[in-house]
Amino acid sequence: MRATVMYGAGDVRVEDVPDAAIKEPTDAVVRVVLSCVCGSDLWPYASLPPSVHGRRMGHEFLGAVEELGSAVRGLKRGDLVVAPFVWADNTCDFCREGLQTSCRHGGGWGHALDGGQGEAVRVPQAQGTLVKLPVAEDSPLLPSLLTLSDVYCTGHHAAVTAGVNARTTVTVVGDGAVGLSAVLAARRLGAERILLMGSHRDRTDLGREFGATDVIAERGEEGIERVRELTGGDGTHTVLECVGTQAAIDSAIAIVRDGGAVGRVGAAQYPAVPMDFGTVMRNITLTGGVAPARAYIDELMPDILDGKIQPGRVFDRTVSLAEVADGYRAMADRTALKVLVRP
């Protein structure tokens, strides 16, 4: 079968790889119908050292069940399913607590395993991992349903962990696909005042449609100052950090209101957060992390099926599997927000 392999920074190839196949009785094989490129794929795309064997890519996908291991219950061949970006047994103590990202028998796609940016995937712990989609393969809802794999659940996780509700003001740091998803999630959780920090006009325009009430295009100290102006000097009750850089987390800490929380879901590219004496005096909470998408899919899917929300609007380009390198390039160049891959 064909699949995406990254051999180093900027070096993404589509190659023949061994066919996805059942290895454990808890496995399934899923034929990929729709996949995409993640903002977090851009970190290795910028910095992965050259390697001989390469790294299989893609952790967001939905597809059709092709084969099932003997121990898998509740699924059948032909079922359309979405996979969260981490596989998990969904029965261990962490999973029962809703933290499937720390599953005692779980792990991530790609690397030495199959990745989503390919024709098919061996899915470990298939019964716990895969969630059935009650639509057909040609449904126009597929892009939005694909966001349940990662990006929309990640924005939702930032909002949930920070405690967003109808009484909280919100700042979203970052106008990438995660940031825009966080806007949508915050609005869905009832937030009425949502400040979006981002300087790409086409992205922040979509952010406004998703529910942002104010856009802060200024960066760094100017951006911090602008948030303070808009909030009577206080900052907002919650800040959703959706970038992962030192500058983004520093800004997040600076603009959160006393007693408030920063929910961070950006893949941290920093060693430490300035949670100093001042933040102790201000009772600032730093929370969030890698999103346990599996814990949220059941809750978030109905609004997509009903057409109430369209998180799939973050996709603004589609490539074939053969063109996946173009997709990476477009996202790295910021000419595309988020790229769908149709094998």
Place this chain on the structure above:
Amino acid sequence: MRATVMYGAGDVRVEDVPDAAIKEPTDAVVRVVLSCVCGSDLWPYASLPPSVHGRRMGHEFLGAVEELGSAVRGLKRGDLVVAPFVWADNTCDFCREGLQTSCRHGGGWGHALDGGQGEAVRVPQAQGTLVKLPVAEDSPLLPSLLTLSDVYCTGHHAAVTAGVNARTTVTVVGDGAVGLSAVLAARRLGAERILLMGSHRDRTDLGREFGATDVIAERGEEGIERVRELTGGDGTHTVLECVGTQAAIDSAIAIVRDGGAVGRVGAAQYPAVPMDFGTVMRNITLTGGVAPARAYIDELMPDILDGKIQPGRVFDRTVSLAEVADGYRAMADRTALKVLVRP
């Protein structure tokens, strides 16, 4: 009147100062009946640069109302009252949210204002700040009631913000008076497994009486390893950081279980916390801060009045006001855990 003034590191004097007096209609004057030295007083005792005017000291006290400003309601002369370690109007938006430490019209004792380590104190925002104690001046409960001013509420804040309950395991970092108070608070909130990290045997013995189930005397990496051994490698759901040093917060982050929370109440002597990519992947929350004691006093007082808990057992020495410098020295030398001051 006589009051404690610190002129620099190690230089604590008791001197004549202007009598405490009403300046604003919202003030009261309280004659101090019982005060104490705080672990946080040891930071300036170790490092305050020499100064000509000095700094008035003491932020924990209870006493009798001597005089009331014309705007103060609900209090009368002779009432015995406890003062939280931050004064607050108790009506602004932050106060209504239970964050009196960020009150829009509040502040701290000492410095240029009266401090608790003296004969009397002018109390700003007296109506919002002072809480009546339903006991007499000679009650044996006074030391425990004094802990509502700061130390017990601070331990409680660590436990509350970290989310301690009957289902959470707990590690308390630090066997000072705050750490021991945190043990007591965690037990009161239902925790059944409480690990106490501390190397002073007499203190950890009291910690066991307060509810600690395990004592870890090892420090640094050895201590971290020991917590892991005791928790099947996972760490504990909650960690209460009650010291404030870089080593303490680093340990706290290292021993908190995936998805867990560190409630920190130590006065942070560090610029940043190692909340890096690993802690994102583990969904670690860093929370806590300076305790809004005023928010907790009504809830915590009944168990003291009923004799169910005795947080005042953290006091192991009593000095007169004239001897206050001996009290500082004893705490700095670790020959006393926490020192009562009777003016």
